[in-house]
Amino acid sequence: DPALELDTVRKVYESGAETVVALDDVDLRVERGEFVTIMGPSGSGKSTMLNVLGLLDEPTSGTVRIDGRLTGDLSDDRRTTMRKELLGFVFQDFYLLPTLTAVENVTLPTIFGDGPPRRERAVDLLERVGLGGRLDHTPTELSGGQQQRVAIARALINEPRILLADEPTGNLDRDTSEQVLDELSGITEQGVSVIAVTHDELVTEYTDRTVELFDGRIR
Ligand code: ADP
Ligand code: ADP
Numbered sequence: 001d002p003a004l005e006l007d008t009v010r011k012v013y014e015s016g017a018e019t020v021v022a023l024d025d026v027d028l029r030v031e032r033g034e035f036v037t038i039m040g041p042s043g044s045g046k047s048t049m050l051n052v053l054g055l056l057d058e059p060t061s062g063t064v065r066i067d068g069r070l071t072g073d074l075s076d077d078r079r080t081t082m083r084k085e086l087l088g089f090v091f092q093d094f095y096l097l098p099t100l101t102a103v104e105n106v107t108l109p110t111i112f113g114d115g116p117p118r119r120e121r122a123v124d125l126l127e128r129v130g131l132g133g134r135l136d137h138t139p140t141e142l143s144g145g146q147q148q149r150v151a152i153a154r155a156l157i158n159e160p161r162i163l164l165a166d167e168p169t170g171n172l173d174r175d176t177s178e179q180v181l182d183e184l185s186g187i188t189e190q191g192v193s194v195i196a197v198t199h200d201e202l203v204t205e206y207t208d209r210t211v212e213l214f215d216g217r218i219r
Helices: 046-053 076-086 102-111 119-128 144-156 174-188
Strands: 004-015 018-030 035-039 061-066 087-091 162-166 193-197 209-214
Touching: 004 046, 018 046, 035 046, 035 174, 046 162, 046 193, 076 087, 087 144, 102 119, 102 144, 119 144, 144 162, 144 174, 162 174, 174 193
Parallel strands: 035 193, 035 209, 087 162, 162 193
Antiparallel strands: 004 018, 004 061
């Protein structure tokens, strides 16, 4: 099975008398370990797509499969569980908790899970993103690029199949962006698929494929 499969996904917003077709029968298939960029002008449907892929929003029609599993018609609990098991998220603003250290931030998602906290895995992931020497630093003691690498480690703690990145280089300078993109392309080698929504052309130099959205359709 592909990591992700969208089949004729349509998302319609009704606001008063106005109807907006944000996604217009979109088909998309992302293989395991593939690194895909989604680009497009403002209003083309990128955020809607990311919300649908992230199981934060349901399509009006069409199907979303992750790892071969249909994600429609699930209870909210089941959908949340699926998100936590299959997906990791990275954002432009990192969203690290300021009072926690790097290793605590990375361990955090496992503290609310069913199993034991996975501190050792957190340490291992931080070492892999080059932050083995910064385990006990808080976010303000880290550079922007280091903070984003902590966020990447956090996104990987529950062993997701797919990592969704929303403008991952949006707050970073070019050198730091390159380091972060190296990390993202490195994790695809372990079979994790990465989907990045971005305006940053630099990202496309690291990805296998660019999907361009225009008026809710893939060009
Ligand atoms: P992008 O992220 O590419 O800027 P969006 O997915 O945010 O695009 O928006 C796609 C279209 O859907 C736009 O026309 C936008 O105005 C509309 N839209 C997005 N969210 C809503 C909403 N909650 N209610 C009504 N219209 C929306
Ligand atoms: P949870 O649902 O328990 O918050 P997630 O894995 O969905 O866990 O989120 C991981 C991290 O990203 C958390 O720190 C959470 O606060 C943050 N986060 C999740 N969704 C969003 C979002 N839409 N915007 C900003 N931050 C988010």
